[in-house]
Amino acid sequence: MAEITKKLLNGDGKGNGGEEAVRFKDKLWAEKKKMWVVAGPAIFTRFSTFGVTVISQAFVGHIGPIQLAAYSLVFTVFLRFANGILLGMASALETLCGQAYGAKQYHMLGIYLQRSWLVLTICAVCLLPLFIFTAPILRVLGQDEEIIQVAKGIGYWLIPIMFSFIVSYTCQMYLQAQAKNLIIAYLAAFSLVTHLFLSWLLTVKFKLGLDGALTSTVLAYWIPNIGQLLFVTCGGCKETWTGFSTLAFKELGPVFKLSLSSGVMLCLELWYNTVLVLLTGNLKNAKVAIDALAICININGLEMMISLGFLAAASVRVSNELGRGSSKAAKFSIKVIVSTSFTIGFVLFLFFLALRGNLAYLFTTSEEVVKAVADLSPLLALSILLNSVQPVLSGVAIGAGWQSVVAYVNIACYYLIGIPIGVVLGYVVGLQVKGVWTGMLLGVFVQSIVLVIITSKTDWEEQVFMSRTRLRRWFVEGPEDRNRNTQNV
Incomplete structure (x- = not known):
């Protein structure tokens, strides 16, 4: 960084080094502000999401070692696998929305968002067998039968979490392209606090066991999604969201190729x-x-x-x-x-x-x-x-x-x-x-x-x-x- 600064401060040899230094500092400060407007909320949101996972594992771990082993196994092997695919495919939206916003094609962001919803939903449906047939797959992998029986139920619970990734990732990338991702950080913080309270209420107070912990986990993933959808569709993005459109069903091929x-x-x-x-x-x-x-x-x-x-x-x-x-x-x-x-x-x-x-x-x-x-x-x-x-x-x-x-x-x-x-x-x-x-x-x-x-x-x-x-x-x-x-x- 110092080397870049030095080169720019040297000027063009015409005695205007001081003026260029001022311009460079202004340019650097402006760029850093634009960077942190996106990076700051994004970092906080990711820590909050990581916190949801830690809280879920902590409460499941207090229910029993078999439950923790089954949860960790299904979460790590199946949900992380699905998460990687959906997150990767959703990143195509970062390219499209970011470039369209820079080109001031504002209405296209809403169309790209809807196209991404369609592509990712098709992908999520294709991933459903992982969670429906969790038990047979784990049996083939040679896992303990007692863990398999618990993991079978957890697999069904994780289906709505997998579908939550569709809304979560796409809305985040759509809002980030417009530097409006502060709302995502607020929703993530609210979801984290709510998840902690509900996990305690359902597992400790009401003693609902694994079902209580997983209910809270599902809600923790969907609460921010509901907030993001309301923000997008109810006036938070007036320039870029012009309503649902049949245009979302056109040009799906190139979008799917970039997403893949x-x-x-x-x-x-x-x-x-x-x-x-x-x-x-x-x-x-x-x-x-x-x-x-x-x-x-x-x-x-x-x-x-x-x-x-x-x-x-x-x-x-x-x-x-x-x-x-x-x-x-x-x-x-x-x-x-x-x-x-x-x-x-x-x-x-x-x-x-x-x-x-x-x-x-x-x-x-x-x-x-x-x-x-x-x-x-x-x-x-x-x-x-x-x-x-x-x-x-x-x-x-x-x-x-x-x-x-x-x-x-x-x-x-x-x-x-x-x-x-x-x-x-x-x-x-x-x-x-x-x-x-x-x-x-x-x-x-x-x-x-x-x-x-x-x-x-x-x-x-x-x-x-x-x-x-x-x-x-x-x-x-x-x-x-x-x-x-x-x-x-």
């Missing part, structure tokens, strides 16, 4: 950590290794909420500026967001490197696990540092509409480089979990380098042209356009 590319891109990233856990489960002394790794992944997951907030900011700012036709502003936004995220990541990198295993005492009393966490701390710190760059570059890709390109990059870096090297280091060389994680981190590092190269070598004027072409191809006249054309005639 987005889904593949994000799923490959989300499933990467799952592979890390599965590989660790086959190592020697797997119990201690998995416990230590779970603690590290939980800490890494918490920090990831910050990175995902900057991912949202990057996708919104880049798509807005491309839609507006300003390649220079898009490049400047990328520099500001990446440097800000990296600075925060570097501070956290030093913090976790200094703490080492001491943080593990928040999660366990086992000295053996604490020692294992201390041994993994350098990798955790390095992972946090990489997280400060890689998700932001993914956000840039979403904003520019490069999902299909990044999907290929992810396949090559994660599954052809990271995992094979991790297997060799962990199993053949004998580094155990450190070897597996080192290989996986190498995959993330290579991916980050590739995305940096792609971003830096990109012709952003051409990206503006491609954005305009996409918007023009999918554009339909709104009421204002028809009135203007009528007047001209």
Whole structure:
């Protein structure tokens, strides 16, 4: 960041360095405000959603170990799988809404939102068998029969939660494109407090057990959705929501194609950590290794909420500026967001490197696990540092509409480089979990380098042209356009 500032402060050699410094500071301050308007609420919302999951697990855990095991299994294996697909496919809306808003095609945002609802609903219906046939699937996977019987009922409970993702993700991305996501943060906070109260009321006070905890969980996911839908349709977005339209059923093919590319891109990233856990489960002394790794992944997951907030900011700012036709502003936004995220990541990198295993005492009393966490701390710190760059570059890709390109990059870096090297280091060389994680981190590092190269070598004027072409191809006249054309005639 200091290097960028220095270059711009040097001026053009005509004695106007001071004037350029003032202009740069104003430009930088304006960009940071636009960034935090999106990133701040996005980070808070993600922490709140993470809190809902923690509260649910805590209350289910107090009901019984079998219930906790069944809930964790279904939630981790099935709901997270569905969540990854739906979140990935919904990210196509970030590209479309962000670019349309930048181009002042305001009425198209509502049409894109409705098209995304249709595409994601079709996808969710296709995912229903996972939750309907939870028991047979777990039986094939060799799980304990007692856990399977409890998991069967939980599978049905998680169906409305899966469908809640459709409204949640699409409305969030629709509102973020307009920098109106503060309402999402308010609703997330209200939902978190309500979930805590209802979980206590239904499980402790009324002793409804697992059904009580799951009822509260379903409500916690749907309360923000109802609030977002009311905000969108009842006057909160007058420029961009013009009512339900049959136009939503047109041009579904291109939307589905972009959504599929987005889904593949994000799923490959989300499933990467799952592979890390599965590989660790086959190592020697797997119990201690998995416990230590779970603690590290939980800490890494918490920090990831910050990175995902900057991912949202990057996708919104880049798509807005491309839609507006300003390649220079898009490049400047990328520099500001990446440097800000990296600075925060570097501070956290030093913090976790200094703490080492001491943080593990928040999660366990086992000295053996604490020692294992201390041994993994350098990798955790390095992972946090990489997280400060890689998700932001993914956000840039979403904003520019490069999902299909990044999907290929992810396949090559994660599954052809990271995992094979991790297997060799962990199993053949004998580094155990450190070897597996080192290989996986190498995959993330290579991916980050590739995305940096792609971003830096990109012709952003051409990206503006491609954005305009996409918007023009999918554009339909709104009421204002028809009135203007009528007047001209």
